Amino acid sequence: MVSIASDLPVSSTHPRWLIRAALLAIAYLVIPFVGTSYLFEAILLPFLALSLAGVGLNLLTGYAGQVSLGSAAFMAVGAFAAYNFNLRVEGLPLVASIVLAGFSAAAIGIVFGLPSLRLKGFYLAVSTLAAQFFVQWALTKFGWFSNNSASGVIDAPPLAIAGIGFESAAGRYLFALTIVTVLTFLTLRLVASQTGRNFIAVRDNETAARIIGVPVLRTKLLAFAISSFIIGIAGVLWAFAYLRTVEPAGFNLDRSFQVLFIIIIGGLASIRGAFFGAALIVVFPLALSRLGAFFLGDIFDSGVLDMSQRIVLGGLIILFLVLEPDGLVALWGRSVRRLGSVFGRS
Amino acid sequence: MTMLSKFKIAALAAGVALTIALPAAHADEQYFPLQSYRVGPYAAGGTGFFGGFIDYLNLVNTRDGGVNGVKLTWSEAETQYEVERGVEAYERLKSNPNVAAWNPLSVGIAYAMIDRITADKVPLITINHGRTDSTDGRVFPYVFPLLLNPYSETSGIVNYIASKEGGLESLKGKKIVVLYHGSPYGKETIPIYELLAEKYGFELQQIEVPHPGNEQQSQWLTIRRAKPDYVVLRGWGVMNPVALKTAAKTGFPVDHIIGNVWSNSEEDVIPAGDAAKGYTAITTQASGTEYPVVKEIVSTLYDKGQGNLEDKNRIGSVYHNLGIVNGILNVEAIRIAQEKFGKRTLTGDEVRWGFEHLQLDPARVEALGAKNLFHSINVTWDNHEGNGYVTFQQWDGKKWNVVSDWIAPDWALLRPIIEKSSGAYAAEKGIKLRTAEDAEAATN
Numbered sequence: 188m189v190s191i192a193s194d195l196p197v198s199s200t201h202p203r204w205l206i207r208a209a210l211l212a213i214a215y216l217v218i219p220f221v222g223t224s225y226l227f228e229a230i231l232l233p234f235l236a237l238s239l240a241g242v243g244l245n246l247l248t249g250y251a252g253q254v255s256l257g258s259a260a261f262m263a264v265g266a267f268a269a270y271n272f273n274l275r276v277e278g279l280p281l282v283a284s285i286v287l288a289g290f291s292a293a294a295i296g297i298v299f300g301l302p303s304l305r306l307k308g309f310y311l312a313v314s315t316l317a318a319q320f321f322v323q324w325a326l327t328k329f330g331w332f333s334n335n336s337a338s339g340v341i342d343a344p345p346l347a348i349a350g351i352g353f354e355s356a357a358g359r360y361l362f363a364l365t366i367v368t369v370l371t372f373l374t375l376r377l378v379a380s381q382t383g384r385n386f387i388a389v390r391d392n393e394t395a396a397r398i399i400g401v402p403v404l405r406t407k408l409l410a411f412a413i414s415s416f417i418i419g420i421a422g423v424l425w426a427f428a429y430l431r432t433v434e435p436a437g438f439n440l441d442r443s444f445q446v447l448f449i450i451i452i453g454g455l456a457s458i459r460g461a462f463f464g465a466a467l468i469v470v471f472p473l474a475l476s477r478l479g480a481f482f483l484g485d486i487f488d489s490g491v492l493d494m495s496q497r498i499v500l501g502g503l504i505i506l507f508l509v510l511e512p513d514g515l516v517a518l519w520g521r522s523v524r525r526l527g528s529v530f531g532r533s
Numbered sequence: 534m535t536m537l538s539k540f541k542i543a544a545l546a547a548g549v550a551l552t553i554a555l556p557a558a559h560a561d562e563q564y565f566p567l568q569s570y571r572v573g574p575y576a577a578g579g580t581g582f583f584g585g586f587i588d589y590l591n592l593v594n595t596r597d598g599g600v601n602g603v604k605l606t607w608s609e610a611e612t613q614y615e616v617e618r619g620v621e622a623y624e625r626l627k628s629n630p631n632v633a634a635w636n637p638l639s640v641g642i643a644y645a646m647i648d649r650i651t652a653d654k655v656p657l658i659t660i661n662h663g664r665t666d667s668t669d670g671r672v673f674p675y676v677f678p679l680l681l682n683p684y685s686e687t688s689g690i691v692n693y694i695a696s697k698e699g700g701l702e703s704l705k706g707k708k709i710v711v712l713y714h715g716s717p718y719g720k721e722t723i724p725i726y727e728l729l730a731e732k733y734g735f736e737l738q739q740i741e742v743p744h745p746g747n748e749q750q751s752q753w754l755t756i757r758r759a760k761p762d763y764v765v766l767r768g769w770g771v772m773n774p775v776a777l778k779t780a781a782k783t784g785f786p787v788d789h790i791i792g793n794v795w796s797n798s799e800e801d802v803i804p805a806g807d808a809a810k811g812y813t814a815i816t817t818q819a820s821g822t823e824y825p826v827v828k829e830i831v832s833t834l835y836d837k838g839q840g841n842l843e844d845k846n847r848i849g850s851v852y853h854n855l856g857i858v859n860g861i862l863n864v865e866a867i868r869i870a871q872e873k874f875g876k877r878t879l880t881g882d883e884v885r886w887g888f889e890h891l892q893l894d895p896a897r898v899e900a901l902g903a904k905n906l907f908h909s910i911n912v913t914w915d916n917h918e919g920n921g922y923v924t925f926q927q928w929d930g931k932k933w934n935v936v937s938d939w940i941a942p943d944w945a946l947l948r949p950i951i952e953k954s955s956g957a958y959a960a961e962k963g964i965k966l967r968t969a970e971d972a973e974a975a976t977n
Contacts, residue, residue: 225628229621327715327741337724337954338664338717340644342961430616432645434717436744437616473621476611490571490580493611 214364219357227356232429234469235363236421241449241461242374243417248447249456250378251410252390253303254311257318258418259442260299264292264322265419266426266433267332270341274334281348285366285423292419293412295322300411304404319440326435333435340434343427359428366424370417375458377413386410387456418446452504454514463515472500561878563600563867565590565607566626568637573613574745575770577800578852582638583609584841585856586863588830591841593864595833600867601876606631616641623649631878634658634863634888640718643676651675654976655881656866656888660859661686661794661817662718665725669955670889670915671966675881677888679862680817680910680921683721684951685942686794689923690815691729692940694763694791705734710756712776713767715743718795722767728950746772753783766814767793773801774809781808788813794923798851802928810930815923818858818907820933822849825902826857851933858907865901866891874975886975889914908939914972920944 222231240258247253269288272279279287299318303311326332326339333341346353346362353362377383385406388396397403426433445468453464479492487495511518567586570579590605599605608629610622619642623635634656637643643659647667650657651674659667660679667676668684681689694709695701711726713719723739730737738759740752746768753776756764764785766776773796780790792801792814799820802809822828827849834840835848847853870879870887879887891912893901898909912919922939959966 223628225624229624233617338640338644338721340641340717342644430620430645431648432616434616434641434644436716437641480610490576490611493572493613 211368214368215361219361222357222360224356227360228429230469230473231360232356232363233425234465235360235367236424236429237446237449237469238462238465239367239370239424240418240421240446241453241465242371242458243414243421244446245450245453245456245458245461246374246378246386246417247410247414249450249454249460250383250390251386251407251414253300253407253410254308255315255411255414256312256440256443256447257299257315257322258446259438259440260318260322261292261296261415261418262422262425262442263326263435263438264295264415265289265422266438267326267341267435268292268419269423269427270343271332271334273344281344281346285420288423289416289420292422293416296411296415296418297408300408300415303407303411316440319443323435323439338434340432341426343431343433346427363424363428366420370420371458374417378458382406382409390456448504452507452514454516457514457516459519460514460516463519467515471503472496475499561599561603562606562631563603563633563878563884564629564631565605565633565863566623566629566635567607567609568612568619568622568626568635568639568642569609570612570614570639572611573615575614577798578770578795579614579638580842581798581800581847581850581852582856582859584847585853585858586636586860587841587856588834588853589826589857589860589864591839592826592830592833593860595839596829600864601871603867603871603876603878605633605864612637612639612642614639614641616645620645627653627655632881633867633879633884634881636660636859636863638662640664640721641716644717647673647676653881654885656885658859658863658888660862661855662721665721666951666955666958668916668918668951670913670917670972671968672955672959672964673917674967674972675885677912677917679888679891679912679917679919680858680907681794681923681942682918682951684725684947685918685921685944686815686923687722687725687729688942688947689940690765690791690793691726691733692943693815693925693937695733696937698762701733706736707763708736708738708759708761709763709765710759710761711737711739711765711767712749712752712756713739713741714746714769714772715741716769718769719767725947725950726765732946742768742772742776745770747775749775749779753779753785756780756785757783762789764790765793766790766796768796768801772796774804777802777805777808777812781805787811788927791815791925797926797933799847799933800850800852807930809928811927813925813927813936814933816851816926816933817921817923818851818854819905819924819926819935820849820851820854824849824854824904824906826861826906827854829902830857854906858903861901861903862891862893862910865893880976882975886972888912889917889972891919914967914969 240262244258247255265288268291269284272284272287299315302314306314333339346359353359385401388401389403389406393403449464449468450461452467454460475496479496567583569583590607594605610626612618612622619637619639623646632655635650636658640662643663646657657676658679661681663678665682665684667673667678668682695704726737740755742749742752768776780787788811790812794815797814797816802812831848835845842848866887867884869890870883874883889912891910893910895909898904908922910919910921922941924935924939925937926933927936
């Protein structure tokens with residue numbers, strides 16, 4: 188693993204909490220009133236779910252240095268666990284189902300994290316593939332998980348907390364936003380704590396970490412558990428708030444890669460990076476497809492357009508990673524510093 | 534691409550906002566949002582089906598100037614058969630005015646849309662596929678698995694096998710393997726095959742092929758060990774030619790493989806080459822270009838370079854003809870609704886009324902130039918499938934030949950099972966069963 192700067196404060200004229208508070212104020216007080224259903228359903232909801240998955244994977248891969256290709260599996264565990272807790276435990280509040288779903292994903296995460304005690308790097312990545320295939324197989328094989336639904340598709344229950352419904356697009360957005368905000372702040376606290384420093388120590392040099400007294404095995408498993416917990420809840424948001432229906436194949440290997448790309452493009456070992464990366468992965472293809480359809484829609488059919496978008500997207504990602512290997516978050520930090528110095532001089 | 538959506542995308546390109554729905558401007562237009570797929574593993578089905586659908590809409594516009602003067606418009610958004618893209622496309626396209634009906638041609642996308650289109654009051658058409666219990670119009674007012682729902686298909690296939698063996702009684706003790714696509718579509722028929730196996734006393738084994746299905750060695754080795762009398766291929770896309778080729782490799786006789794309604798196209802058999810010779814599959818619409826409506830599409834559109842298919846050899850193929858039949862059904866639903874509500878742009882709910890009175894007897898089908906292309910349809914407010922007839926076709930290496938009459942599936946047997954499933958759904962969702970009076974009223 189390349190050594191990566193941790194989420195060090197970017198020099199800025201404003202304190203960070205002010206920026207965060209302003210972002211949250213916009214997210215809570217402005218967007219719900221001005222957003223269209225397209226903005227919520229097609230952009231913000233997948234963005235929030237994938238950002239949270241990115242935050243979870245970043246803990247494991249960015250901070251603790253353990254590469255995982257099983258993110259989609261943990262999302263699936265979360266989604267199907269929440270569905271089953273909600274369905275089978277009478278009177279259990281939705282929030283409790285979601286938290287229990289997180290713990291279920293954490294448990295599976297620990298099981299599939301065990302190989303990390305012996306394996307590193309690519310070998311570990313390959314062993315986490317086992318999670319990907321096993322979970323999808325189990326969810327397909329045993330009809331119980333999808334309540335014996337003929338087609339294996341589960342329908343999300345209505346979102347309601349203490350009798351207040353969040354069924355509208357804006358409501359589901361607020362629901363997802365709240366969960367993402369809470370978990371992100373907890374994660375920020377975690378990475379600043381001793382545990383977070385242990386993660387980084389294990390990532391940077393396992394032997395050195397052991398010598399200074401970091402419990403390496405426990406730290407690795409803890410990273411898998413917490414990361415899977417967060418990713419599991421991201422899966423709940425994906426299924427319950429975004430698609431509102433889900434089948435096991437919806438959480439396939441492609442989704443795992445998508446989450447991995449999010450943190451690589453956004454910036455490893457950066458919580459903000461997960462949000463930047465998810466924004467790029469969600470919004471960029473859409474913008475490209477809309478622009479392509481606008482300029483060339485009369486000449487080519489949608490299939491040709493879609494293919495060329497993929498080429499453009501792939502090319503841009505390569506170009507971008509060559510120019511900025513530390514991800515969007517580094518680019519952001521530099522722009523802010525430059526802007527700061529420009530304003531500082533004037 | 535309609536002018537309206539162009540303006541909308543222009544607004545986006547300008548970076549003003551992601552969607553600003555323009556106010557409805559054109560008075561007499563009816564818009565079809567097409568969540569099509571022209572790339573990915575299922576592109577053959579997507580290009581053929583949406584090609585035929587667009588060709589028919591185009592034909593109605595060019596030949597008749599629209600439906601009673603109401604022009605048909607459409608625009609496409611690529612889904613690649615993926616649920617997330619389908620949902621995005623739905624959100625993108627639904628802001629267009631005058632939406633008539635949705636036709637996503639994907640069970641996964643259709644499932645994700647049921648709540649949404651029910652809230653919007655716009656019909657969702659899942660021709661020859663979809664969620665079986667949406668046949669029950671009392672519970673699913675806006676969902677239409679037209680012509681053939683998956684259970685009817687299953688019943689048709691089992692009846693056909695029985696007829697080859699000498700009657701339903703002779704199924705006793707026979708062994709049938711169902712090789713199904715690992716997707717919501719593929720799994721939809723698992724319970725009904727089990728039920729029919731129990732009822733008719735045949736031995737059943739159902740084997741999944743994971744999506745997309747380009748590797749089936751182990752499944753066919755299992756089949757070889759099981760030595761079934763018949764294999765039902767419930768495939769989709771690339772899975773079908775691979776199945777036929779692997780069957781040939783493992784020595785299973787191809788004339789004992791029966792394809793379902795999504796394993797019945799030229800694109801499924803041509804890539805398999807000789808391995809497909811003798812393969813039989815169910816269909817609701819015949820292939821070929823000899824039907825007057827197909828001929829008209831060729832003379833009106835393709836001869837003038839306005840056809841939608843890039844490869845003219847695919848005109849009259851199974852998927853293309855299915856798209857044409859789907860076009861006929863959508864257009865006729867609008868026409869029927871216009872007779873009640875007036876010859877103008879209709880609301881989604883009014884089009885829903887039209888679909889619920891979509892009754893085309895063989896005479897009407899003939900008048901539409903589609904005699905023997907498909908048999909008939911008889912949709913009512915509580916039967917959203919419309920009792921489509923099926924036929925069987927055999928591949929001779931060059932073309933499909935019809936090898937049976939039009940067969941009726943065993944609807945009376947299936948209806949109680951469908952009602953049980955839709956009843957459970959209604960209970961889970963707290964849906965009040967609709968009555969005939971509810972169905973008669975349409976909001977405008």
